[in-house]
Amino acid sequence: MGEKNPSAEGVSLAVDLGGVRMKNPVNTASGTFAFGSVFEGFFDVSRLGAITCKGCSAEPWPGNPAPRMCEVPSGMMNTVGLANPGVAAVVEQNGAYLAGLEERGCRVILQAAGHSVEEYVAAVELIEELAPWASGVELNISCPNIARGGALVGGTPESAAEVVRAVRPRVRRPLLVKMAPVRVPEVARACEAEGADALSLINTINGMSLDVRTRRSRLSRPTGGVSGPAIHAIAVRMVWEAAGAVKIPINGMGGIATWEDAAEMILAGATSVTVGTANFYDPTCAERIVGELAAWAAEQGVTDINELIGAVEC
Amino acid sequence: MGEKNPSAEGVSLAVDLGGVRMKNPVNTASGTFAFGSVFEGFFDVSRLGAITCKGCSAEPWPGNPAPRMCEVPSGMMNTVGLANPGVAAVVEQNGAYLAGLEERGCRVILQAAGHSVEEYVAAVELIEELAPWASGVELNISCPNIARGGALVGGTPESAAEVVRAVRPRVRRPLLVKMAPVRVPEVARACEAEGADALSLINTINGMSLDVRTRRSRLSRPTGGVSGPAIHAIAVRMVWEAAGAVKIPINGMGGIATWEDAAEMILAGATSVTVGTANFYDPTCAERIVGELAAWAAEQGVTDINELIGAVEC
Amino acid sequence: MDDTKTPTGLHEVTVVTNEPVADGLMRVVLSAPDLAFRLAPGQFLNVYVPGDASQILRIPLSFSRADASTGKIEIVYAVVGDGTRRLSEMPRGSVTTVVAPCGNPWRTSAGQGRSVVVAGGVGITPIVACAGLLAEREIAFDAVVGAQTAGRLWGVDALSGLGAGTVAVTTDDGSAGRAGFTTDALAELLAAGGYAQVYACGPEVMMAGVARICREAGVACQVSMERMMCCGFGACGTCNVAMADGTYQSCCKDGPVFDAEEVAW
Amino acid sequence: MDDTKTPTGLHEVTVVTNEPVADGLMRVVLSAPDLAFRLAPGQFLNVYVPGDASQILRIPLSFSRADASTGKIEIVYAVVGDGTRRLSEMPRGSVTTVVAPCGNPWRTSAGQGRSVVVAGGVGITPIVACAGLLAEREIAFDAVVGAQTAGRLWGVDALSGLGAGTVAVTTDDGSAGRAGFTTDALAELLAAGGYAQVYACGPEVMMAGVARICREAGVACQVSMERMMCCGFGACGTCNVAMADGTYQSCCKDGPVFDAEEVAW
Ligand SMILES: Cc1cc2nc3c(=O)[nH]c(=O)nc-3n(C[C@H](O)[C@H](O)[C@H](O)COP(=O)(O)OP(=O)(O)OC[C@H]3O[C@@H](n4cnc5c(N)ncnc54)[C@H](O)[C@@H]3O)c2cc1C
Ligand SMILES: Cc1cc2nc3c(=O)[nH]c(=O)nc-3n(C[C@H](O)[C@H](O)[C@H](O)COP(=O)(O)OP(=O)(O)OC[C@H]3O[C@@H](n4cnc5c(N)ncnc54)[C@H](O)[C@@H]3O)c2cc1C
Ligand SMILES: Cc1cc2nc3c(=O)[nH]c(=O)nc-3n(C[C@H](O)[C@H](O)[C@H](O)COP(=O)(O)O)c2cc1C
């Protein structure tokens, strides 16, 4: 127990995620929080520092057939396939709620997805035009590049740099880049060099789960993305590597389900901590973590949570 | 239930792992089975197709201080640091038992570790000289290269190729390469091109676990290797990628604890299936899986387990 | 957001009874005074089963009865895997949480004509709820209940008790009722004529058959669909159902009750 | 392989009783007729606690008694985390497996002079086993038992019952015995002279103190060490203890009992 500041109320929780000014470090992960409103029955969503919306593209994408999910030990796998109705429909259906959420003090980050540099550009241009109220834009570079035979856009420093370079001048707000969990330090440096304001990581780790009786994938695709507590230790390591490789802030995620998980991410170097899969099974946990992080900071004897970012001693 | 061959007894389980002729596909993972003898109190070790011994180096290595392990959800992390008494002491202490195990029909694979190309060469030369009875040599390229600032020897196709190229001419027996879980298809192809007879994967995935009260790593090093069920789906995917990238056989491992886990690996393309962390908590599972795989093969209606290798339908 | 519905929230529930009702079938009664009155027949709950942290997700389960006056919710469920096995071991007094209400209820309309409810296997659970709704709205109905074998059959008494006209029973092996499928029995009923609506829940292949029979007979049909689910309230996008118009809808938010005509079977 | 020892194997055990003996301390008695007679005081078991597949590893636990004639094994353990909490909830009749015997026993020699056993906290478990061994070999001994506070104290009666001469009790807060540490009490005992051997188990900092006091007093000392462990039988290499000669030894295979002189404190 820290002596200096025994009361959680006295701790300043505000963080600056590359220009996205969050009143506390707790964010939600793209694709795990829809567009926020479905969580209002669980808690006052405006209590969060930010929410990140489901990735959306210029045109609607149907996504993959069912089954889109299966369970793995301490985690799950999904192959939603970035299903979304397109930026225009997203804004039409959710714009009023999301603009209101910004007014209620919770930052809204919209995520752009694409299968090619052109599609990313088209998506961010639509977001810039239709959603001026959003505080930040996140570029999901874990999408397959169709022109390159499905290789991950964010799979190499070169391909990551290419898309960030094309998108950066079109986004007048803070630009976050959501990285795939591969070649982390190299890709992180490439994104920083092209002007990313912050890095979000990790996205799901590609996995495969087979039904040994039917000899088929448990999903409608051969592979899917693993998320949840199973990947947490890997995610903390990647956040730590990224934080060591770049100067821009890190939006840390991967298997965060408790305040300890979130605190680990902060110690490893994350400026914001983002709840993903846990929203599905413990839908009130993101809000709970806000208060628990304050208590932890007080216990650690700091008055500002920023003092704990990257404060691992090793 | 397959009709063709309802009896597990009729199924041929023998597999050829790049020249290591195993009577059944079940192997044990380096560093999780010591040198075999400590498992004789649990079951007749010669029932296994092969065992892979703890990695050893030309000179003794003390390894890392305690604590060397911690638990993570559905898995564990270790930072043993390749502690070993050196090839000569390993052979002196275990040679008689291991040569006897070969005679009892279980293939013995010795593993060589190093921090530089020279150290790998020295280790395999000692193994060639002192342990002629072993059926195969596995090269663990997941070690840090001290000369390259600790970058993984197997972290890039180029550095992996370099060490395999240097070692290959010195090993007159089947040479397996134990890959790190990074850039799998590229590194796999590089190892194959340099003459590896088989690929073993995956090694542990680097992770980080912090005590948020002390702000320190739970291990004596900042990071450690995650193993166990938590990484299984990721491992199956990597085995599937490797099997698609090369023609040489794959020794598949990562979170195998049940026959279903092993069967998944076989369907994904593994010729042999290797039990690691599960040996610690379920020390009889490797032997149990031998019989259970035979029953599965019979149920699948095949008479030879080789028909199921890579037989995933997707 | 559809503001007319109770938003999905987190509710504490207590196990009142949890006992077998047939081979591999259990009935759990939960006490949930702040929830029971919010549930409409056809909706479902996403139930947390504590104990094994390696299974992170909740278990989606329909209910057969939700009694606003007693605050009790009855769920009949099949023990098929580890999660439902652990649920079956929760003793009286165990406390857990459910995410609810999830999804949309069965849709009946005032003055609706005679209906048929069709249940296959554990599809019986929301079908009993549907029968309760029909009874409450004084809509006459008959029932078809199918199971693999007599020992796994449950719900005939419940449906009779709710006022079903006839309850036709089918089993795959003929060990109870007639040997055959629910679809055979339904086809015969509809052939007699006079039905306005069919409600069905069971294996997808059964519901596809029911949908076809209803289309051919010109009778409206609603089905309650299942999908592998993470959240149950529209957050994850994993529960997609392919629609006849080529789009996907979400089983948990747009369903689980769909008009059979709209589904791509 | 040391062929004189029973090799470590897998044994089925059944819970006979499992009950609190002090604040946060439980005693479980296991029935294991094929194992109890193979255990020597100072060895340990690696216990599987079923239920939560997210915790994959077994829990290493010493025993306080192993009775060959009844086939019973007694373990006193502290509830410190999820694994031990789940162990504390295993009712009479639960069946599980243990990996055992693990490690090496306390070493006594025939005709050995008067000894002292020193237990800190839950270190009492192997110390009671040690006292049993001394009693059996008719070696006279005194005891020092320490706990944080009176409510967490256990083992005084057990040690007296085994024939301890004096049992000095210390608690951190003075709520039982004298306020202070076991090391203080031990130093006083040894100052009186006449002791041949000390056996200690407790927090590492306590054992380091015991080792220092013994060295200064010129009395032989054995300690039972703890490490985070995966396997308990030499398969994983994670349980290393730093030795005074600069090498590492394995806590599970070479220990857990070490000569205090050989450990790098
Ligand atoms: C809206 C909805 C309502 C449901 N209502 C009921 C009900 O009232 N009574 C009842 O017994 N069951 C119901 N189910 C199915 C129930 O959710 C699954 O049986 C349960 O999740 C299985 O969990 P498990 O851990 O025991 O099995 P697992 O080990 O997870 O799986 C065992 C088997 O069940 C199948 N299964 C798993 N999850 C689902 C799922 N979500 N939908 C369909 N099949 C699944 C698996 O494919 C597998 O074959 C419903 C499902 C949905 C989506
Ligand atoms: C050879 C040996 C003999 C032991 N004998 C006993 C005994 O007789 N009675 C008893 O109560 N305990 C004994 N322990 C300690 C016991 O193993 C741990 O308390 C137990 O594993 C904690 O499990 P958990 O899941 O409840 O706690 P966790 O949630 O895993 O951890 C809770 C706390 O316990 C500590 N801990 C976890 N594992 C160990 C470990 N292996 N050694 C030391 N500390 C650990 C952790 O660092 C943490 O602070 C022994 C340990 C060893 C190595
Ligand atoms: C069902 C599902 C859908 C997801 N959709 C997206 C997405 O649209 N865009 C994206 O960048 N990440 C997506 N993710 C990844 C998460 O945002 C997050 O990076 C990942 O799940 C790791 O965090 P977690 O372990 O806390 O879930 C999705 C994850 C899940 C489980």
Ligand SMILES: Cc1cc2nc3c(=O)[nH]c(=O)nc-3n(C[C@H](O)[C@H](O)[C@H](O)COP(=O)(O)O)c2cc1C
């Ligand atoms: C304690 C421990 C020590 C290990 N030592 C080695 C080693 O010396 N050489 C090696 O190639 N892999 C080593 N590994 C990795 C395993 O061989 C295996 O590749 C990995 O653990 C994944 O399989 P699993 O999930 O079944 O354990 C070690 C793993 C563990 C847990």
Ligand code: FES
């Ligand atoms: S289950 Fe999550 S959206 Fe339907």
Ligand code: FES
């Ligand atoms: S615990 Fe595995 S070697 Fe000691």
